[in-house]
Every structure is written in structure tokens, then in C-alpha cells.
Amino acid sequence: MAQSPDSLPVPELPVAVAALAAAPISVVVFDAEDRLRFANAEMLRQLNMPADTVLIGRTQRELSRLIAFRGLLGPGDPELLAEQLMRVDRSRPHRRTGRRADGRWFDFISEPLPGGGFVSYSFEVTQHRRAEEEALERNRQLELALRHQHTGIGLYNAAHRLVRHNDAYELVLGLVPGTLQPGSTMTEVYQHMLARHGADSPILAAVEERERIDRSRPHDEIRPLPDGRALRNISRPLPDGGFLETVEDVTPLRRAEDEAQHRAATLRGVLAALPHGVCVYDADHRLTMVNEAYQRILKGAELKVGDHLLDMCRAREAAGEYGPGVTGEEVYRRQFEYTGTPRQRIRPDGTVLSVRNAPLPDGGHINVVADVTALHQAEAQAQQRADLLRAMLDNMRHGVCLFDRDLRVVARNDLALTLSGLRADEMVPGAHLDTLRELQFQRGEFGTGPAAEAAYRARIRLIDPRSRERYTRTRADGTVIEISSDPTPDGGFVRTYTDITEEQRIRAEMEQARRVAEEANSAKTRFLATMSHELRTPLNAVIGFSEALLTDDRLPEEALEFSSAILEAGRHLLSLIDDILQVAQIGSGDLPVQTRPLFLPSVLESAVRLVRGVAEVAQVSLTMECEAELPRCMAEERRLRQVLLNLLSNAVKFTPVGGGVHVTAETLPDGCLGVTVRDTGIGIDPEQLPRAFEPFVQLETSHDRRYGGSGLGLYLARAFARAMGGELTLDSARDQGTTARLRLLRAPAPISQEQTA
Incomplete structure (x- = not known):
């Protein structure tokens, strides 16, 4: 209603002014002196002020502040x-759109008046703004759907340059993803295809044909590719002069051309029509429009333009369309219940329809019908699968409980109740994890005493249940439970409970068996060490007496020969006993070494000198080469010499007559020192190399072995190398020789350069 100052009588308003006073939009009028001369009731309603509030006469500033x-x-x-x-x-x-403090949106319009002053209007556009937001969201969803389409889609502008395309566009054309860029011309696209597929005649023909296509008109074709695929290319012109091209792999359709043509015609017919049945009624409830999809979906109950809605409902009732107990008048009344929620009904032929009604501005309404039979069946099948999954969940040997991102139960199986100590009425969908933990703590599931409370409080404060973790917990009845948590993509997590009581028992038994085996091995090692010491005493006596006999000139030559054989055998047996004693020390973990800086060439020369005589007898050349100014290494001289002697002896022993052994020493790239012993001998099969370092192993196992030995040389050499901080490796191949590489640590500080070991 219009308002006026209290000092002025209210004149009778013209009809137009009365209409403005009752208008559903806010209207205010200011005169040339910047005072309010008119304000309707909608203005007071928007201000949330009483209807009898007087605004007339107020200045623009006063009203603006209000x-x-x-x-x-x-x-x-x-x-x-x-x-x-x-x-x-x-x-x-002037016009602007603003958002009120309560979140609603309004359009504000100001127009100047001829005699000075202005009139201002405001009306709510909240629904319009929300519709725009929904449209933006739909556009985002359409963009997402475009990206995940299996059909390749390319949008070109009026200059035939690529504007947008999805990933499938490149994949279907056989191009590497990322090949096409916005702004690419059609010619460049064809060049990429030729570069990818080659200049095959089908490709060249396809490119020439595509260049001749008139993109201002719809075009549809199927073309073969050299790889046996067939592509369907559909081009549709756009209002701006560009065109939309869709590319689809229709290879199966190519194999059945007649069927493919039929399906293509069907597809064009479907694309030409809306996917839902639509009919429109005017304010008199008479049908003004119906599409083909509606007639197809409701076959047998078709409509004619001009039919009255009530007559149609009664006719369908008579035909049994609605089922028993449903009258046409009831269906007629429901047409005007614009709840926004679709209704479902099942036709006599089993078709499931989704029906939605919406009012139109002219007083009529629109009716949209969709055939959701497939969706209905899919929901039934989904429910069936859910029941099957539930049965599987209930029969698992693990307890499983699914939580959402708010730490509330979504689903669980019965075993989860048993292993967590909770009841079915407690671990229900919606129950919070903190509540369940509190119940478990009260029942002693975390144990008893301060330790249990500390563990309970720590899990609440420090551990995020949504993180990946696994831990064990012993229940009050002694059952050992393994609990694991794994995050889910939606921000929740799944918790699995496993009874590992029996597994823990078996593991304890295995650990006990391992300790027993280790004790037995230790006893064997001690036995070897003891027997080695016990054998040395009489063996030393044998060696000593043999040496004494060899110095007695009174003995006959035959006795001296026997004494020499006894001495050689005794020394060989003593060497074997020493090796066994060293193996026993290694097995017991007692292999003391005292490393110090050594001049490596001196130790090498000493070892080569000791082996040279054996090499000459075997007619094997033995050479050595050392890097100039070689740094000192960290090693124990006696152990290092034994390692080198073992490597050199093996190299000479397994090298045939006329072969050679070459020894080198150099500084490695990492600063360490390397010694390489390379021979031209019989070599070792690569798959047998790991066994070469095992104790008492002879890679030649026949009874008439050509090469003797105890099989301890390489084992001891690697053990000594590692004890000194180094490493020993082998490279070999059958009949191609063997290369042994010894890596030694470099001395940390410079020392005097005396040429001794």
C-alpha cells in the first residue's frame, strides 16, 4: 500500500498506482528534492518492518541507511x-544484482524521472541465481562426461581449427595422447594420422576424401584402417560456422555391414528425438503437444492433440492401464501435485515408468515420462548382488567393519562382533568409532590397569584410524587378534579383525625350533674347533719326527723318501686342519682381524713369488701389474696374503698348460682399492657361481676329479675379505676363464712411504 506524510491527506490513487502498491516487487519513488514520495507494501515486507510503518518524506540517505x-x-x-x-x-x-545478508539475491533497478528524482525497483531473483549455478554444475558434469566418453569428439571453429577434443578422439584416430593441440588445423590432423599409420592407400584415400567434405552440411561415413579397424566419422555443422566431429570405432559393425547400416539408422533416429516422452497441457488441461518418444513408451495408450486430461485418465482406467483399485480421477488429481519427486508406476506389460509433472507459466503443465525398466531391473540385480556380497561378508574368516569418513559404521559382518567384543545392537550402522572404543575399554578388550588405559588414550589422541596401520591385541580370554586398517577412496576406512592365536602359537614353535637348530650348529662348530686343536698335537709330532728323520744321514735312501712323503702329507693335513679351524671360527662368529695400512704391491709380490714355482711346473704364465703410486689399503697382512694365495692357487690350478694368470691392482672410482686375478682357465657356469663360495663345495663332483682341494679356499677368502671390510666377487663362464675381484678399503690418512707391507 502507498504511504504519505501524516500532515497530508492521502489522495485517492489512480488504478496504475494502486497496481504498483500491490505489486510483488519493491517500488520506491524519490522526488527532485531527494525525498521519498512513494513506497509500496513489498518494500516494507523486504525491510521486514510493520505494514503501518511510515517511510514517506524520508531522505534518500535515511532510507539508504535503513x-x-x-x-x-x-x-x-x-x-x-x-x-x-x-x-x-x-x-x-542503473541496475545491479546484490545478495542480502540472509543469502537471497535481488535485482535493483533505478530509472530517472522526467521532472527530477528517480524510481527504484527491487525484486527477488534467488531462484534464477540458483538456476544459473545449477546450469554451471551441469556444464561441469557435461565436461566430465565428455572426457570419459568412449567416442572421440573434436570441436572445430569456422577456420577449421581444433578448439576442444576429448582423449578418445586421439585414441580412436590411432594417435598418441597429447599429439593434438588446440589450434591444430584439419590438415595437421591428417598429417599426424599419415605419420602414425603410414602412407597406406586406404589412409591416403580417407585423407583425400575428408579434405573434400563440406563441413557446412551434415556428414556421416565409415572408413577402414590398415590395422583392420573401421572408424565412423560424423560431422555436424555449428551455427558459428564451425563443426562438431565425432569418431567412433565401429569395427564390429564393419564385419556385419547390413546390420551396421540398420543400427546406424536406428541411432540417427534416437539422436533425432528426445530420450524421454514429453506431453504438454494448457490451462484448460487439454493436450497441446506430444513427442514420438511418449507414444512409443506408452504404446497402446497413445494420446491425440486436443484430448482432455480427465478423459484420457478415464479411458486408461477402462483399459486397465493403472491396475486394480486406481481410478482415473485419482490419477487426474495427482497430475497437479508438483512435488518435484518423480513417481513410478508399472504398466500391464511390465514396463516401469518414471513420471514427473511440472507447472508452466501459462497455467498449464508438462508431463515427462521415462522408461526406467532397465534401471528398475538393475536396481533389483544390484540388490541381489548386495545380498550376495553380504552373504560373502558374513562367511569370511576375517571380521570386517567399514567406516565412513566421519568414523561411523557403514557395514560389518558377524565375525567382527565376536572378535571386537561388541554386541549386534552396539556395532550398528551409524555408531561412532569413539563410542565403540569406549565400550571395548570398559569390557577389558584393551587389557586392565594403567597400561590398558594408556593404550586406550593413546589410540584416541595420537592415531588417525583412517591411516594405514596394522597391530595386534590380546583379548582378556587370551585370543590374539590382528587388526588392520586400510583407507577407502571416499575418505573412510575398512577395519579387518583376524584371529591369529594359532598362527602365533605356530610361530613360537618355529622360533623355538630355530633356536634349537642354531644351538646344534654352534655345538658342531665348537666340536670342529676342539677336534682341530686335538689333531694338531699328534700331527705336529708326526711332522717333527719326519723332519728329524730327513736330517739323519744314516738312513737309507728309501727311508728318507718315506720320511719326505710323511712330512709332505703331514703338512698338507695340517693345512687342512688349519682351514677347518678357521671355518669353525667363522661359524662361531669369532674371526678376529687387526687391520692397518698396508702397501698392497709388497703383499702382492710376496703372494705371486710363493705361487710362481707352482705356475712354472704347471706351465702357466703368471704376470702382475700395479698402478703407479697406489694408495695404501686397510687390511691384516696375514689374512690378505692368505686371500691372495687362495685366489692365485685356484687360478693356476684351473688353468691348462699354456694358459696365463694376470694380476692387477688399481684405485677404484669410489676411492677403494681393487685387486683383479684373471685367468684363462676352464671357467665356471654362471648359475654355479653362488655355490663356489660355500664351504666344502667342489663344483666338479665326479669321483675322478681332475683338481684336488678341500673346497674351502674361496669360502675362506670371501670371509677374510669381509672381516677386513672388503668384498670378493667372481665373474666367469664355462671355458672362458674366471675373474676374481677383491675390493679393499683405502687407508684413511697418509703415512710414510716405506716400501714394506
Whole structure:
């Protein structure tokens, strides 16, 4: 209603003014002196003020402050908002959209009046804004759907340059993803295809044909590719002069051309029509429009333009369309219940329909029908699968409980109840994890005493259940439970409970068996060490007496020969006993070494000198080469010499007559020192190399072995090398020789350069 100052009588308003007073939009009029001359009831309603409030006569500044403080200008400082409103130039038309403090949106329009002053209108556009937001969301969803389409889609502008395309566009064309870029011309696309597929005649023909296509008109074709695939290319012109091209792999259709043509015609027919049945009724409830999809979905109950809705409902009732107990009048009334929620009904032929009604501005309404039979069946099948999954979940040997991102139960099986100590009425969907933990703590599932409480509090404060973890817990009855948590893509997690009591028992038994085996091995090692010491005493006597006999000139030559054989055998047996003693020390973990800086060439020369005589007898050349100014290494001289002697002896022993053994010493790239012993001998099969370092192993196992030995040389050499901080490796191949590489640590500090070991 219009308002006037208390000092002035209210004149009778013209019809137009009365209409403005009752209009559903806010209307205010200011005169040339910047005073309010008219305000309708909608203005007071928007201000949330009593209907009898007097606004007439107030200045624009007063009304601007009132509007700002009532929240119509949105959040913020009301004084600042009012001042901004005052700065608007009212001598010109002005329009803006603003959001009130309560979240609703309004359009504000200001128009100047001929005699000075202005009129201002405001009306709510919240629904329009929400519709725009929904449209943006739909566009985002359409963009997402485009990216995941299996059909390749390329959008070109009027200059036939690529504007947008999805990933499938390149894949279907046989191009590597990322090949095409926005702005690529059609010619460049064809060049990429030729580069990818080659200049095959089908490709060249396809490219030439595509270049001749008139993109201003619809085009549809199927073309073969050299790889046996067939592509369907559909081009549709766009209003801006560009065109939309879709490319689809239709290889199966190519194999049945007649069927493919039929399906293509069907597809074009489907694309030409809406996917849902639509019919429109006017304000008199008579049918004004119906599409082909509606007639097809409701075959047998088709409509004719001009039919009245009530007559149609009664006719369908008579035909049994609605089923028993449902009248046409009831269906007629439901057409005007615009709840926004679709209704479902099942036709006599079993078709499931989804029906939605919406009012139209002219007083009529629209009716949309969709055939959701497949969806209905899919939901039934999904429910069946859910029941099967539930049965599987209930029969698992693990307890499983699924939690959402808010730590609330979504689903669980019965075994989860047993292993967690909770009841079925407690671990229900919606129950919070903290509540379940509290119940477990009260029942002693975390144990008893301060330790249990500390563990319970720590899990609440420090551990995020959504993180991946696994731990064990012993229940009050002694059952050992393994609990694991794994995150789910939606931010929740799945918790699995496993009874590992028996597994723990078996593991304990295996650990006990391992300890027993280790004790037996230790006893064997001690026995070897003891027997080695016990054998040395009489063996030393044999060696000593043999040496004494060899110095007696009174003995006959035959006795001296026997004494020499006894001495050689005794020394060989003593060497074997020493090796066994060293193996026993290694097995017991007692292999003391005292490393110090050594001049490596001196030790090498000493070892080569000791082996040279054996090499000459075997007619094997033995050479050595050392890097100039070789740094010193960290090693124990006796152990290092034994390692080198073992390597050199093996190399000479397994090298045939006329072969050679070459020894080198150099600085490695990492600063360490390397010794390489390379021979031209019989070599070792690569698959047998790991066994070469095992104790008492002879890779030649026949009874008439050509090469003797105890099989301890390489084992001891690697053990000594590792004890000194180095490493020993082998490279070999059958009949191609063997290369042994010894890596030694470099001495950390410079020392005097005396040429001794």
C-alpha cells in the first residue's frame, strides 16, 4: 500500500498506482528534492518492518541507511554500504544484482524521472541465481562426461581449427595422447594420422576424401584402417560456422555391414528425438503437444492433440492401464501435485515408468515420462548382488567393519562382533568409532590397569584410524587378534579383525625350533674347533719326527723318501686342519682381524713369488701389474696374503698348460682399492657361481676329479675379505676363464712411504 506524510491527506490513487502498491516487487519513488514520495507494501515486507510503518518524506540517505542496517545490501559495514549506495548516479539508469545478508539475491533497478528524482525497483531473483549455478554444475558434469566418453569428439571453429577434443578422439584416430593441440588445423590432423599409420592407400584415400567434405552440411561415413579397424566419422555443422566431429570405432559393425547400416539408422533416429516422452497441457488441461518418444513408451495408450486430461485418465482406467483399485480421477488429481519427486508406476506389460509433472507459466503443465525398466531391473540385480556380497561378508574368516569418513559404521559382518567384543545392537550402522572404543575399554578388550588405559588414550589422541596401520591385541580370554586398517577412496576406512592365536602359537614353535637348530650348529662348530686343536698335537709330532728323520744321514735312501712323503702329507693335513679351524671360527662368529695400512704391491709380490714355482711346473704364465703410486689399503697382512694365495692357487690350478694368470691392482672410482686375478682357465657356469663360495663345495663332483682341494679356499677368502671390510666377487663362464675381484678399503690418512707391507 502507498504511504504519505501524516500532515497530508492521502489522495485517492489512480488504478496504475494502486497496481504498483500491490505489486510483488519493491517500488520506491524519490522526488527532485531527494525525498521519498512513494513506497509500496513489498518494500516494507523486504525491510521486514510493520505494514503501518511510515517511510514517506524520508531522505534518500535515511532510507539508504535503513536498507543497509536491515541487511538488504548484504554483509559488511552498514554505514559503508549506505555510502556506496548514495554514490550511485541517479540521473542515469542503473541496475545491479546484490545478495542480502540472509543469502537471497535481488535485482535493483533505478530509472530517472522526467521532472527530477528517480524510481527504484527491487525484486527477488534467488531462484534464477540458483538456476544459473545449477546450469554451471551441469556444464561441469557435461565436461566430465565428455572426457570419459568412449567416442572421440573434436570441436572445430569456422577456420577449421581444433578448439576442444576429448582423449578418445586421439585414441580412436590411432594417435598418441597429447599429439593434438588446440589450434591444430584439419590438415595437421591428417598429417599426424599419415605419420602414425603410414602412407597406406586406404589412409591416403580417407585423407583425400575428408579434405573434400563440406563441413557446412551434415556428414556421416565409415572408413577402414590398415590395422583392420573401421572408424565412423560424423560431422555436424555449428551455427558459428564451425563443426562438431565425432569418431567412433565401429569395427564390429564393419564385419556385419547390413546390420551396421540398420543400427546406424536406428541411432540417427534416437539422436533425432528426445530420450524421454514429453506431453504438454494448457490451462484448460487439454493436450497441446506430444513427442514420438511418449507414444512409443506408452504404446497402446497413445494420446491425440486436443484430448482432455480427465478423459484420457478415464479411458486408461477402462483399459486397465493403472491396475486394480486406481481410478482415473485419482490419477487426474495427482497430475497437479508438483512435488518435484518423480513417481513410478508399472504398466500391464511390465514396463516401469518414471513420471514427473511440472507447472508452466501459462497455467498449464508438462508431463515427462521415462522408461526406467532397465534401471528398475538393475536396481533389483544390484540388490541381489548386495545380498550376495553380504552373504560373502558374513562367511569370511576375517571380521570386517567399514567406516565412513566421519568414523561411523557403514557395514560389518558377524565375525567382527565376536572378535571386537561388541554386541549386534552396539556395532550398528551409524555408531561412532569413539563410542565403540569406549565400550571395548570398559569390557577389558584393551587389557586392565594403567597400561590398558594408556593404550586406550593413546589410540584416541595420537592415531588417525583412517591411516594405514596394522597391530595386534590380546583379548582378556587370551585370543590374539590382528587388526588392520586400510583407507577407502571416499575418505573412510575398512577395519579387518583376524584371529591369529594359532598362527602365533605356530610361530613360537618355529622360533623355538630355530633356536634349537642354531644351538646344534654352534655345538658342531665348537666340536670342529676342539677336534682341530686335538689333531694338531699328534700331527705336529708326526711332522717333527719326519723332519728329524730327513736330517739323519744314516738312513737309507728309501727311508728318507718315506720320511719326505710323511712330512709332505703331514703338512698338507695340517693345512687342512688349519682351514677347518678357521671355518669353525667363522661359524662361531669369532674371526678376529687387526687391520692397518698396508702397501698392497709388497703383499702382492710376496703372494705371486710363493705361487710362481707352482705356475712354472704347471706351465702357466703368471704376470702382475700395479698402478703407479697406489694408495695404501686397510687390511691384516696375514689374512690378505692368505686371500691372495687362495685366489692365485685356484687360478693356476684351473688353468691348462699354456694358459696365463694376470694380476692387477688399481684405485677404484669410489676411492677403494681393487685387486683383479684373471685367468684363462676352464671357467665356471654362471648359475654355479653362488655355490663356489660355500664351504666344502667342489663344483666338479665326479669321483675322478681332475683338481684336488678341500673346497674351502674361496669360502675362506670371501670371509677374510669381509672381516677386513672388503668384498670378493667372481665373474666367469664355462671355458672362458674366471675373474676374481677383491675390493679393499683405502687407508684413511697418509703415512710414510716405506716400501714394506
